[in-house]
Structures are given as structure tokens and as C-alpha cells.
Amino acid sequence: MHSLLIIAHGSSREASNSEVRDLAKKVAAIAVNQFDNVSSAFLELAEPDIPTGIHLCAEAGATEITIVPYFLSAGRHVVEDIPREVDAAAIQHPSVKINLQSHIGSGVEMPALLLRFAYE
Amino acid sequence: MHSLLIIAHGSSREASNSEVRDLAKKVAAIAVNQFDNVSSAFLELAEPDIPTGIHLCAEAGATEITIVPYFLSAGRHVVEDIPREVDAAAIQHPSVKINLQSHIGSGVEMPALLLRFAYE
Incomplete structure (x- = not known):
């Protein structure tokens, strides 16, 4: 079972976190053949945090988790904080294959x- | 004269700020017919700040400045901080038309x- x-x-503005959760639903809708x-x-600033998110995937039966950082720039969050948290969670779930991908800003x-947004 | x-x-990691400046160069290269x-x-965390960025455009002769927030989510930065700083700078430059566009995460x-990034 492969989870994305x-x-x-995360934001102190809940509507911003809802945008991310809605995005996950939209991705799920177009990824039905690729991810379970x-x-x-x-x-x-929002829940679940990274360890909990990985734990929830594993608990749901994931044998592989692909992680995409929804970040634009390779600041400390992308270069240090996320890899550190993912590595720590990976140690807690040694039977799960975890793939940490590039941040989308590198596209x-x-x-x-x-x-395009200059005209929208 | 129209500036983008x-x-x-902004990041305390300078390489992250350089990514943004490089992005501006790439946008300039494909926008030669649209923006001066x-x-x-x-x-x-990085320079120039927003008031200075707007001032530099105006000083270079911009009569119109289109601003695109390079942000993914509509958190407080997008909803409150950026509009407040842009509005304050607009008052300082009443002869310049300023267009604040949507954040790119709304794409x-x-x-x-x-x-796509789940596979790169």
C-alpha cells in the first residue's frame, strides 16, 4: 500500500490549512491509479504534525510513503527541518519505505x- | 513603464533568497514583451523588503507595478501582511498604479x- x-x-489561519487539505483531496482524485x-x-501551527502524519499513514497500512514538501523555496524548513523530522519518523517505522521528494518550487x-499570475 | x-x-538561508532572485531573472527572460x-x-529576513522593492521600481521609472506573491497558501502573510505593506507603499507613491495579484498557490x-513531484 502506497501513501502520498x-x-x-501550517498557518495560524485555519482557512490556509483547509486549502492544503482540499489540495490533498484534489490530488487524491487524480492519483487514484498511483496512490492508495x-x-x-x-x-x-496545524495538525497533524509530520511524525503524526507519517504514523497515521503507517497505521492505515502503508508499506511505502512518498512525501512531497509543498514549499516554494529551499529555506531551512526544506533543507533541515523536514528531512530531520522525516528521518526521525522513519526510524520509528523501519518496515515502511519512505521517499522524501523535492519541494515543488524547484519545478x-x-x-x-x-x-500567468501577473494577469490573474 | 510597467514593472513586475x-x-x-525570505529566508535566513541565503541560497533560498538566491533562488527567488534567479526566478525573477527567468521570468524577465520570458516576459520581455510584457514587463519592462x-x-x-x-x-x-532578506533584502530588499517590500517598501524598498516598490520604491526601487518607482525610482527606476515605473508608472505601474504588478505584484505577485510567491506564496502557496493564503496564510496571514498573504491575507494581512503583504496587503498592509503594499497599501502603505502605495500611499508613498500615489502616481504609480499598483496591482496586487493572487498568490500562486491558488493556481x-x-x-x-x-x-508530478511525487515522482521526481
């Missing part, structure tokens, strides 16, 4: 996406 | 982009 876990920063479930977790389409 | 200003969060110049500013392509 989206990690976002799609969920989200937050680095701070080659970002310049064109940004330019 | 990209506003990012493209630059970046930061909400915190309809985000679910597909995120799913």
Missing part, C-alpha cells in the same frame, strides 16, 4: 506559472 | 504539479 503525504508549513491514499501534515514551470 | 515585482517570504523589468522583494494546476 503532502507536507505544508493522499493526506497532508504540517511542519508547525521548471515556476517562471511561466508566476508570469 | 515578485514578493517571497522584473525584480523581487522579501517579506522578512488550478497545483494538484497536477504536486503529483
Whole structure:
């Protein structure tokens, strides 16, 4: 069983966290052939946190968890905090294969996406 | 003269800020027919800050500045902090038309982009 876990920063503004949870639902809808479930977790300010998000996937039966950081820039959160939390959770779940992917801001389409928003 | 200003969060990790400045260069390269110049500013932790970024555009001769928040979620930074700083700068530059656009995380392509990163 393969789970996709989206990690976002988390906000004290609950509507912002809901955006992330809605995004997970939208990804789930287009990923039915690739992932058995799609969920989200937050680095701070919102629940579940990263260890809990990984634990929930494992508890639901995941044998593999692919994690995508929903971040634009490779700041300390992406380079240090998320890998550290994922590594710690991986030790707690040695039978689960965990793949930590690149942050989405490294996408080659970002310049064109940004330019589009100059007109929306 | 129409300027595009990209506003990012800013990081204590300088390589992250350089990513944003590089992004501005890439956007400039594909926007030569739409914008006379493209630059970046930061909400915190990096220079220039938002008031300075807007001031630099105006000083360079901008009569119109389009601002795109390079943020994924509509947290307090997007909903409160950036509009407040842009409004304050607009008062300082009454002859410049300032357009504050939506944050890029509201893009309809985000679910597909995120799913792609599950495999990169």
C-alpha cells in the first residue's frame, strides 16, 4: 500500500490549512491509479504534525510513503527541518519505505506559472 | 513603464533568497514583451523588503507595478501582511498604479504539479 503525504508549513489561519487539505483531496482524485491514499501534515501551527502524519499513514497500512514538501523555496524548513523530522519518523517505522521528494518550487514551470499570475 | 515585482517570504538561508532572485531573472527572460523589468522583494529576513522593492521600481521609472506573491497558501502573510505593506507603499507613491495579484498557490494546476513531484 502506497501513501502520498503532502507536507505544508501550517498557518495560524485555519482557512490556509483547509486549502492544503482540499489540495490533498484534489490530488487524491487524480492519483487514484498511483496512490492508495493522499493526506497532508504540517511542519508547525496545524495538525497533524509530520511524525503524526507519517504514523497515521503507517497505521492505515502503508508499506511505502512518498512525501512531497509543498514549499516554494529551499529555506531551512526544506533543507533541515523536514528531512530531520522525516528521518526521525522513519526510524520509528523501519518496515515502511519512505521517499522524501523535492519541494515543488524547484519545478521548471515556476517562471511561466508566476508570469500567468501577473494577469490573474 | 510597467514593472513586475515578485514578493517571497525570505529566508535566513541565503541560497533560498538566491533562488527567488534567479526566478525573477527567468521570468524577465520570458516576459520581455510584457514587463519592462522584473525584480523581487522579501517579506522578512532578506533584502530588499517590500517598501524598498516598490520604491526601487518607482525610482527606476515605473508608472505601474504588478505584484505577485510567491506564496502557496493564503496564510496571514498573504491575507494581512503583504496587503498592509503594499497599501502603505502605495500611499508613498500615489502616481504609480499598483496591482496586487493572487498568490500562486491558488493556481488550478497545483494538484497536477504536486503529483508530478511525487515522482521526481
